[in-house]
Amino acid sequence: MLAFVVRRLLFGVAVVLGVLGILFVLFFQVASPDDIARRALGEKARPDSIEQWKANHGYDRPLWPWQDFEDNLLFHHYSTMLSFDFGASDVDGAPISQRIREGAGPSLALTVPAFAFGLGLAVLLGLFVAFFRETYIDTTGVFLCVLGMSVSILLYIIAGQYLVGKMLRWFPISGFDADPAVLLRFLALPVLISVLSGVGSDVRFYRTVFVEETGRDYVRTARSKGAGEVRVMIRHVLRNSLIPILTRVVLAIPFLFTGSLLLESFFGIPGLGSLTIDAISQNDFATLRVMVFVLSMLFIIGQIATDISYALVDPRVRLE
Amino acid sequence: MSAAIEVEGLEVSFPDGRWRVSILDGVDFRVEAGEVLALVGESGCGKSMTALGCMRLIPKPGRIDRGRVLLDGRELLELPVPAMRQVRGAEISMIFQEPMTSLSPVVTVGTQVVEAIRLHEKISVSAARKRVADLFARVGIPDPAERLDAYPHQLSGGLKQRVMIAMALCTQPRVLIADEPTTALDVTIQAQILELMRELQRETGTAILLITHDLGIVNELADRVAVMYAGRIVEEATRHELFRQPRHPYTQGLLRSMPALVAPGEPLHEIAGTVPPPSDWPAGCRFVDRCPRAFDPCAGPAPDFQMLGRGHSAACHALAAEPGE
Secondary structure, three states, rough: OOOHHHHHHHHHHHHHHHHHHHHHHHHHHOOOHHHHHHHHHOOOOHHHHHHHHHHHHOOOOOOOOOOOOOHHHHHHHHHHHHHHOOOOOOOOOOOOHHHHHHHHHHHHHHHHHHHHHHHHHHHHHHHHHHHOOHHHHHHHHHHHHHHHHHHOOOHHOOOHHHHHHHHHHOOOOOOOOOHHHHHHHHHHHHHHHHHHHHHHHHHHHHHHHHHHHHOOHHHHHHHOOOOHHHHHHHHHHHHHOOOHHHHHHHHHHHHHHHHHHHHHOOOOOOOOOHHHHHHHHHHOHHHHHHHHHHHHHHHHHHHHHHHHHHHHHHHOOOOO | OOOOEEHHHHHHHEOOOOOEEEEEEEEEEEEOOOEEEEOOOOOOHHHHHHHHHOOOOOOOOOEEEEEEEEEOEEEEEOOOOOHHEEEEEEEEEEOOOOOOOOOOOOOOOOHHHHHHHOOOOOHHHHHHHHHHHHHHEEEEEOOOOHHHHHHHHHHHHHHHHHHHHHHOOOOOOEEEEEEOOOOOOOOHHHHHHHHHHHHHHHOOOOEEEEEEHHHHHHHHHEEEEEEEEEEEEEEEHHHHHHOOOOOOOHHHHHOOOOOOOOOOOOOOOOOOOOOEEEEEEOOOOOOOOOOOOEEEEEHHHOOOOEEEEOOOOEHHHHHHHHHOO
């Protein structure tokens, strides 16, 4: 077990190094240090102030080791990232770790409840339609799922803001507040929309898993010893379906951190969703690489957690 | 005296496009307490469906159309669902063909047997576990106390089938249905499991409905034999009588295709043709297209059962036409 985790972590380090390298190569294919400086200083900046900015921010080094092995941008990139020295934004000089700390709260306040409610609802509905498999309840359920999946999230957002926010006035249309009581009212609508827009595909997935399990021999055995259908679904089918469920769930967790770009921008939530997109559009290499670095680490931790959770729910799985 | 279990005119059908195809067409048999009735026939003749029908566990979208299943004289097909649940596992138990997949892979075998007990009796988990340990010892599982906490994948096929037997017998049912209990096992393990079943039956007096396609197992275990073909029982007799003097042409064909019963050097018999699928079953006698003795009446209505002696009966037009019997 410990050996497994250590080995997977070592692989993970290699993967993160690779991701950082690919990011570096791709970024500097598209933009040069001059572009970064010009973005920060404005298009009309004088050449000497651009040189000055590059010198201040360390971008006056050559890019590649073969140009200057002692002092180059690639090695510098790796050493700052691996020492977790995230630095300041290239565009406005704001400290990046502080910005992530400030954005993580609002992002997670939206994504975590949406994820938890969505998961619970999807599993329950999945069990429900699987319980009524091959009846009109099942058919209607699957039809509604496909319908829900087919509607763009933009429509959910606009229709939700119009109906719930403007016509019914149940919740505010958009905004954010630090006070938890007020925040609840602000978050209700985006959470609801997030759950609604995702529940269709989730229910279909869980239904498939459950229906497949209900056909198995051990389910017949459970029935033959006198277990009722509800007990069969919960004690036997759900328990045996945990592996496919966990695969989907644990791998989704790292992405909670990145926030939901569309929901955050429509509902005015100051989260992390826009941070990455802004960094890309503004050539903000310093911010972009931190977001990529953090996400790739979370993703690898998520994968290791998935493997460990397999071993916890399925006695046949050994971590070696 | 009413039999432990008695099935009368059981009919089961499955939908096939717009029609329902009948796969069991009037199955009758009875098993007395302490008796082993073997239900024999080729794959697809409806043996397993008969077993599942007795438990009211016909998989959807199949359904029981007609018939009666009497357990000690009590009609099971009319019981409300919760009452039927109380019968399953308590008064009728079932052992399945595939011990590998018939146990839940993520729960210890002890817990699974404990569940079977606690579904029917108010008893604490620890008391149930103790009883399961005793049961495991009785069905010949070595180190029973430790095996309680084993997962199915940690046990061999033979041990898993012993667990299934323990699970089926934990409530001392009146009737045990064993659906090909040894088919998935090695030959040596088969013999052990059969021996175990015979021993337990002698001790408990449970009625056993043994479903198999293996006439060797019939010879080992059965008191009486019912031969099934294409959704109907075609011949029924005591084991001794059936092996000595099979009367129905299908039974005769089956016995003559058994290597152990054919003299060395003689060619092994085979029954011409294959079992037709349920949608193509002939209206009259269903064996007519493969029968060496088929004659005019066979195309007509299905033959009735002829009593051919004590406890021996068969449904065949050719037998009805024979004089003096």
